[in-house]
Amino acid sequence: MSMPGHAPLASAPSSLLEPDLLAAAPAGLTEVGRLVTDLTGEAARALRRRNGPLPPLSPDELARRMDADLPEGPLPETGRGRAAVLALARSYAAGTVDLADPRAAAHLQPPSLSVAAAADVLASVFNASVDTWDSGPSAVELERRVVRALTDLAGYGPGAGGVLTPGGSTSNLQALLIARDAALRARADIRGAGLTGLAVRPVVYCSELAHFSVARACALLGLGEEAVRAVPADAAHRMDPAALDRALAARAADEIPVAVVATAGTTDYGSIDPLPELAAIAHREGIRLHVDAAYGGGALFSDRLRPLLGGLDAADSITIDLHKTAWQPAAASALLVRDARDFAATTGLRVAYLNPDDDGAAGYDGLLGNSLATTRRADALRVAATFLALGRQGIGAMLDACHDLARHAAAAVTAHPDLELTAEPVLTTVVFRYLPARRAEADTVNGALRRRLLRQGTALVGRTDLRDGSVRLKLTLLNPQATKTDVDDLFAAVIAAGRAVETDGEPQ
Numbered sequence: 001m002s003m004p005g006h007a008p009l010a011s012a013p014s015s016l017l018e019p020d021l022l023a024a025a026p027a028g029l030t031e032v033g034r035l036v037t038d039l040t041g042e043a044a045r046a047l048r049r050r051n052g053p054l055p056p057l058s059p060d061e062l063a064r065r066m067d068a069d070l071p072e073g074p075l076p077e078t079g080r081g082r083a084a085v086l087a088l089a090r091s092y093a094a095g096t097v098d099l100a101d102p103r104a105a106a107h108l109q110p111p112s113l114s115v116a117a118a119a120d121v122l123a124s125v126f127n128a129s130v131d132t133w134d135s136g137p138s139a140v141e142l143e144r145r146v147v148r149a150l151t152d153l154a155g156y157g158p159g160a161g162g163v164l165t166p167g168g169s170t171s172n173l174q175a176l177l178i179a180r181d182a183a184l185r186a187r188a189d190i191r192g193a194g195l196t197g198l199a200v201r202p203v204v205y206c207s208e209l210a211h212f213s214v215a216r217a218c219a220l221l222g223l224g225e226e227a228v229r230a231v232p233a234d235a236a237h238r239m240d241p242a243a244l245d246r247a248l249a250a251r252a253a254d255e256i257p258v259a260v261v262a263t264a265g266t267t268d269y270g271s272i273d274p275l276p277e278l279a280a281i282a283h284r285e286g287i288r289l290h291v292d293a294a295y296g297g298g299a300l301f302s303d304r305l306r307p308l309l310g311g312l313d314a315a316d317s318i319t320i321d322l323h324k325t326a327w328q329p330a331a332a333s334a335l336l337v338r339d340a341r342d343f344a345a346t347t348g349l350r351v352a353y354l355n356p357d358d359d360g361a362a363g364y365d366g367l368l369g370n371s372l373a374t375t376r377r378a379d380a381l382r383v384a385a386t387f388l389a390l391g392r393q394g395i396g397a398m399l400d401a402c403h404d405l406a407r408h409a410a411a412a413v414t415a416h417p418d419l420e421l422t423a424e425p426v427l428t429t430v431v432f433r434y435l436p437a438r439r440a441e442a443d444t445v446n447g448a449l450r451r452r453l454l455r456q457g458t459a460l461v462g463r464t465d466l467r468d469g470s471v472r473l474k475l476t477l478l479n480p481q482a483t484k485t486d487v488d489d490l491f492a493a494v495i496a497a498g499r500a501v502e503t504d505g506e507p508q
């Protein structure tokens with residue numbers, strides 16, 4: 001059998017003995033360094049040929065380009081070696097979103113930090129897992145320390161705990177699992193028979209602007225999406241505590257409140273529910289309070305924005321997404337709990353092949369019992385590398401810079417006759433729309449102008465719909481190196497695209 005390309009990526013049986021085949025071997029580490037240098041070099045060259053955050057391709061064109069780049073598909077019968085991998089890097093970079101481009105401002109998806117990306121390579125090299133102590137001793141210890149840093153930052157005491165999860169949706173799911181079991185344990189054998197035979201209806205209270213993952217979690221937990229009681233928000237897009245009070249008072253006799261879910265940083269507006277008031281209500285009613293701070297949790301790093309999260313430490317659990325406002329590669333979410341015993345009561349588990357009792361008693365314990373997952377990456381490595389490199393203040397300064405950009409953007413919208421501001425920014429998002437000459441066409445024009453920019457690849461802005469279904473555009477500003485001029489340029493691009501759609505319609 002021939003061996004095309006470089007040995008570690010070839011398919012011949014003799015390559016199995018190559019000293020640099022395995023990443024963590026001494027020769028493998030050197031090879032990883034070389035490959036990373038080569039792959040990032042290819043990516044840099046491909047990006048230099050671009051003129052915007054997206055490739056100037058329609059979805060069909062991108063698919064055809066990938067057919068051409070991977071003529072044999074991603075799984076050829078025999079290995080094609082190093083050259084194929086370098087070509088793949090070129091193709092991938094040419095077609096990727098470039099979040100470091102200051103004109104990328106659509107989603108809660110920041111450009112990742114170099115230090116975090118590099119540390120992530122090391123996590124992949126050693127491939128440790130945190131489920132058992134012997135799957136990755138330093139990974140287990142590091143996650144414990146990162147979690148402790150986060151619970152301290154959130155204002156929790158020494159009994160607190162936490163776990164890194166694959167995203168805010170999963171953190172919210174696990175928080176509601178804990179809440180469901182706490183509320184229903186006395187009424188049903190939750191871990192055994194599940195909800196079978198339960199004669200009550202569990203319900204969850206959250207703002208009408210809460211993230212959809214709350215409803216999805218209710219469905220996954222067997223409560224059904226109908227368990228969600230959507231509490232009206234006020235004009236500032238914050239859950240109205242009086243409305244929560246009314247919803248609680250109006251509950252039917254067989255409805256058992258499982259949790260109040262407050263949002264600290266709604267996806268569109270960045271608005272923060274009134275945490276002290278909601279905590280007081282939840283406390284009074286004996287209901288768990290979960291705070292979904294997936295977006296707003298990053299404010300904890302910032303001296304300027306931290307006061308917005310006053311009352312957060314009264315929550316029973318908190319979701320914080322470090323892959324949103326701490327510039328981590330996805331995914332690095334954390335679920336924090338005020339009382340670490342919440343895990344033992346729900347996901348706590350002893351399994352003979354992983355963490356038998358006698359190993360645990362001897363101190364050889366991993367983090368299996370904290371998590372919905374079994375095998376789990378050493379995600380704490382990139383988080384710790386970031387924290388050490390930048391410090392709390394460094395991360396806070398990044399958020400402050402984005403907050404400044406959002407305030408500038410809001411002022412720019414207000415000053416422009418063809419733009420309309422929907423809400424003053426709280427964190428780093430700005431919701432607005434382009435005003436076409438024929439106002440009745442505003443929704444179609446705003447939807448089409450965003451796609452026009454996507455197709456050109458020159459600007460990436462977000463979109464949302466208001467409660468009445470009308471279309472808005474959104475900037476989610478998470479590039480701390482973007483300038484006010486970049487923001488002005490984004491608006492110029494939006495206006496130009498809006499005018500082009502008004503005159504030419506949407507190109508097919």
Ligand SMILES: Cc1ncc(COP(=O)(O)O)c(C=O)c1O
Binds near residue numbers: 108266
């Ligand atoms: C408020 C809020 N909660 C939860 C999530 C879900 O986070 P993830 O995408 O990491 O699952 C998001 C995502 O944007 C969010 O904005």
